[in-house]
Amino acid sequence: MIRRFNMFNLTSLTFGLAFLYLPLLLVVIYSFNDSRLVTVWGGFSTKWYGIVLNNEAYLAAAWITLRIAFVSATLATVLGTLSAVVMVRMGRFPGRTLFSGMIYAPLVMPEVVTGLSLLLLFVAIGLDRGFWTITIAHATFAMCYASVVVSSRLASFDRSLEDAALDLGCTPFSAFRQVTLPVIAPAVISAWLLSFTLSLDDLVIATFTSGPGSTTLPMKLYSSVRLGVSPEINALSSMLIGIVTLGVIAASLINRRQERRQQQDTRAAAAAA
Amino acid sequence: MNFHDPASTAAQAEPVSALTQDRTPLIRFENVTKTFGSFTAISDLNLNIREREFFSLLGPSGCGKTTMMRLLAGFEEVTSGRILLDGQDLTGIPANRRPVNMMFQSYALFPHMSVAKNIGFGLKQERWKKSDIQDRVDEMLALVQLEDFADRKPHQLSGGQMQRVALARSLAKKPKVLLLDEPLGALDKKLREETQFQLMDVQDRLGLTFIIVTHDQDEAMTVSSRIAVMKAGKLLQTDTPARIYEHPASSYVADFIGNVNLINVELAGMDGELALARWDGGTRLAIRPQPEDVLTPGARKTLVLRPEKIHVTKDQPAEAPNVNRVEGTVEEISYTGSASTFLVRLDGGQLIRAQEANRLLTSRREVDWNDRVWLSWRAGACVLVDA
Amino acid sequence: MSTSGPRRLLILLPYLWLGLFFLVPFLIVIKIALSDSVTASPPYAPTFSLDEGLAGLRAAFAALDFENFVWLAEDGIYLKAYLNSVKVAAIATLLTLMIGYPVAYAMAKAPQDWRKTLLLLVILPFWTSFLIRIYAWIGILKNEGFLNLTLMKLGLIDQPLAIMHTEIAVYIGIVYSYLPFMILPLYASLERIDGRLLEAAEDLGCSAFAAFRQITLPLSLPGVVAGCFLVFIPAIGEFVIPDLLGGSGTLMIGKTLWLEFFSNRDWGVAAAVAIVLLTILIVPIVLFQRHQQKHQEELG
Structure with missing residues (x-):
């Protein structure tokens, strides 16, 4: 049992984490810079946040991005969970190899290729590009990630729980709904969160599949970033960093508290026996 | 309990x-x-x-x-x-x-449901009334003496309690x-x-x-x-x-259930009610046959002899037609508390396992390593099966 | 389970979705790569149209050729872009490994109750926007950025270092963006190593370093291989990093595809570039999958 860090390990961790966090920290610090010159400190100010929050274009882009992320994550989670069930539970069926290929290929496909191919499809079938084309594109590549997340949980799921439900009178469908789904729910939620984040974060595929009037936040951010560093982008980035950080920390705290309570319960039960 | x-x-x-x-x-x-x-x-x-x-x-x-x-x-x-x-x-x-209901090896208790919900699960599938489910669950909880545990989750139970919940759940649907x-x-x-x-x-x-x-x-x-x-x-x-x-x-079957000596013998003939068999062409053994046994002289059979049916003595037992006696040397004694098992090498080279209850304290035990001993068992204490 | 109706429906739904939005688009890419570019909308010919019936379809097929691929082969710039992508991805992967290994090692050796927090700290930046993470480096690396300002203030340099818009900036961007992909599999394989193995090695006379070299390193190899593939494969097709951090001289194939499509509006060549990019990726992907499968079997 290791209780302390040794010097070497402490040094690597410090440098590693500094490398990961310093760049983001600089962005956050300079988002409070009063000066327009991004590298010269001109005093503390929150004015850039006000400017960003009053910028219609950013707000519109943020709103459309959130809507796309919500719808596509939901679609991706449903489709991904279905695919996971097919992959883990269905055994052999005609076309299984093709199916597993189609599940795994998008994970390693360069975004530019995915984006290009979907755009070409939408052009070929004459679908107007906009909200729905981006949503479909995001759902398609996110469902593969969702499927991987749910599959790995499903693979370790104790099949006898389902057998027990069948034995007690459930149909296969109601056994899945009443027993399997609640038990794998944390994985399904993770899959949704991952899909949601992937969609929020995506620039390349959205750029290919978007149309007029459907500019997402990453697309807006990208066109601003190309013009260089600006305090507005610092403020916008800091807000996004803040939201994500709070979300992830909250999720992990809840998770850890549940785990700890479960451990305590188990220990108490063992002691009482 | x-x-x-x-x-x-x-x-x-x-x-x-x-x-x-x-x-x-x-x-x-x-x-x-x-x-x-x-x-x-x-x-x-x-x-x-x-x-x-x-x-x-x-x-x-x-x-x-x-x-x-x-x-x-x-x-x-x-x-x-x-x-x-x-x-x-x-x-x-x-x-x-x-x-038909089943109690699973791993118990398969639904981890997200309370003990009461687990037990009532099968009844809910049959669309019982809520109050009826409640009554039946209470009855089952009483049966397995877990009345105070109705609201616990499975991970809050010990192994024995989980086993009882699983039993109650599988019995709830009668x-x-x-x-x-x-x-x-x-x-x-x-x-x-x-x-x-x-x-x-x-x-x-x-x-x-x-x-x-x-x-x-x-x-x-x-x-x-x-x-x-x-x-x-x-x-x-x-x-x-x-x-x-x-x-x-x-x-x-003999070997799968408990300890056993399996002895290959050849049937020699009958002596009144007893069957006689030759062991490795030498020792004659008497066996009380079962009604269904088919006894053809010269047939090869396997004698099934449980260790606890064998007596271990230092003195030669008295001769009788329905008692089998063989002599050998104690090679090994394994002590298991209530009984001791002796591995005895017969003079013909065969190894026999005999078990004696430890009626005396071990310090008073008569038989020791390398002692010459007699093994004896009654003709009715062993059976013949096909070789 | 039997092949009942609901079961078939369950398979069919994701199957059809992937078929329509993954497989069909892919076939269209192949088809367009074999078409000719024209100034029209859509900017390629021939287009399939069912109005003309089977004869039209046959004519359309007959018009397909490898002209775009010939173009790729003849113009040296594409070959250079491919080679450069592989080179940049390979060097960046090595750098990521060199930075990621000590961090993953330190995490695996950290006190038990620290490990979860450290894992969270490593993953956290991965959840923040990719663009923002690249953007953060623009502010650091540009001529009047934090790095140059700091170095000049310390008197280490007189002239700002020109890092921005060079391949070095691209390396930094890739290492930074993909570091979690390297650390996670490394950490997983390092953490799994039984501490008693090292005690046994030292008991048998190994020095701490020799024990690391002979026990820890070989046992962490699956993690090294997995991490390298997880960085190398996406890095090859990367677009955002070379576009924002690299200069006009930094040729990478993802960026080339983007330019062909959006700037030159040459869909045929863009599709051909995509096909060649995928062919290049097939080798590492297949190797990776083999490795994962073997590793899984060893664990199972």
């Missing part, structure tokens, strides 16, 4: 001996075969199980006993043949519509047959013995048919009215525990 049935309406148990005879069987396996791909799990098997039996399927892992149970529960379909329950052909009836898959495998030894008696008590009180799958011969011997010993998808012997132990049908 004893289970008491709060409903106290349970049928009075008849003696097992009356039950095991002259009844139309509750469950019939008729020429049942089950294959998985090229692997044959169950091969052309016939078996009758009667109402209110406590029936054990016993065998090493991979012998097909779990497959038998899963066929009965409906998780697998027979490849050929059929299974009848109460005269009804079960073929094509899915697991959720069979009047199944015709309860299947128990290695029900005590996850418990430690002491709790296991205690629970064995609880299971027998519940079965007796509720008057149900229990079928238990186990690889633990002691467990099967303790709880069952009858045992089926399986090997490689076939039934080797189906009989009461005492018959299985004392009159095994084959040397495999």
